[in-house]
Amino acid sequence: MKSITVTVIDPVGLHARPATVAVHAAGKFKSEVNISYGGREVNMKSIMGVMSLGIPTQSEITISCDGEDEDAAITAIEDVLRAQKIIG
Structure with a gap:
């Protein structure tokens, strides 16, 4: 399992558009992808869960990936969220 802890820098937080970007990025991988915040963890492939x-x-959030493509998943998700200025 791979995980990263990052800070959300998007002015609206991880809502609506930023959440959609995150879910879309996670959905490209076979691995289980979860996001944790405030003592709760949800499937990052679920827009309702993330919202x-x-x-x-x-x-501060933690994104974790567990599965056959976890290395590629964690890297790609982090890159997409940084490129979109959702995380810093």
Whole structure:
């Protein structure tokens, strides 16, 4: 299992558009991808799950990947979220 802990820098947090970007990035991989915030963990491939966390800006989140393509998944997801200025 691979994981990273990052800070959300998008001014609206991880809601609507940023959540859609995150879910789309996670959905490209076979590995199980989860996101944790505030003591809760949800499937990052579920838009409703990600939105239910209500992650505000400047929050620390952990993204974890577990499966056959976990290395590629964690790298690609982090790259996409940084490129979109969702995480810093």
